[in-house]
Amino acid sequence: MEKLLVCYKWVLDEQDIKIAGDLSLDTGRAKYKISDYDKNAIEAGALLAEQQGACVEAVTFGTAAVKQSLKDALSRGLDKVYWIGDAAAEQADAFVTANVLAAAIKKIGQYDLILCGEGSSDSYSQQTAPRLAALLGIPAVTFVQKLTIDGGQVVATRKLGDCTEEVTVTGPAVISVLPEINKPRIPGLKQVMAAAKKPSAEVKVTDLGMAAEELFPKVRCLAIKGYVMDRKKVIFKDDDQAYNVAKLVASLAKEGLC
Incomplete structure (x- = not known):
């Protein structure tokens, strides 16, 4: 593996969103x-690049604000x-996002491996990676919780419900990773300072030769509203704690929760 690519998304920080x-x-x-989720994909790409002595690059699609993500x-x-x-990108769904990323990848060059997060922190559609693979005509391996390279083959462990599956694939391929694959690094001052000297390049949608219909979303978000949980507010406060626990278990069983 000589060249790796990571796809990531610049999203609103959910902890700052108020209802x-x-x-x-x-x-x-x-x-x-x-x-x-994309931080896990970036970390996976960086670790593989360090192990293989490979180059790891990234591509991101968003509004003009995405430039703020580079450092x-x-x-x-x-x-x-x-x-x-x-x-x-303002109204882009997985269809549009995959179309743009695929067109950009075809323009900027070939990669041995393309890494994505299993979903994004905002919409979490889990569609972009397999759509991207289909558009590029290469294999997709999803739900990956462990990833290694053995010779020219990628060995991936997939988490599927209550079991795992180990698969091998020869690149180029698209791999979507789960959060448990690693713990993303926290950049230090040295890494932040070095980032300012690393290259970045703008790719314009108008230069990708895309048809108008490829930029028209199949799914449009009309509105988003916060969710309010209606709590039962049942309190068990007998002096006998064992009795309280028994009543709690009985109540949960009645609701079909245990």
Whole structure:
């Protein structure tokens, strides 16, 4: 493996999102971050590159705000980032995102392995990676919790419900990883300073030769509202704690929860 590519998304930080009185989402003070799941993909790519002596690059598609992600991404072990900032990303679904990423990858070059997070922190559709593989005409391996390279083959352990599956694939291939695959590094001052000297390149959607229909989403988000949980507020406060526990278990059993 000589060249690896990671796809990542620049998303709103969910901890900054507030729910207004009408259940609408207040994002006025929300900052952006690299999707948590994509941090795992970046870490996986950086570790493989270090082990194999390979080059690891990244590509990201978003609005103009995605340019703000470059320093953070490059400080996490990447050698270069290609960024695509376009208004089409505002309403982009997995269909549009995969189309743009595939067109960009075809333009910027061939890769031995393409890594993605299993989903994104905002929509978590879990569609982008397999769609990307289909558009590029290469294999996709999803739900990966362990990844190694043995010779020219990629060995991946997939988490499937209550069991695991080990598969091998020869690159190029698209791999989508689960959060348990690793613990993303926290860049130090040295890595942040070095990131400022690493290269990045803008790729314009208008230069990708895409048809208008490829940028029109199949799914459009009309509204998002916060979820309110209606709690039963049942309190067991007898002096006998064993009695309280028994009543709690009985209540949960009645609700079909145990």
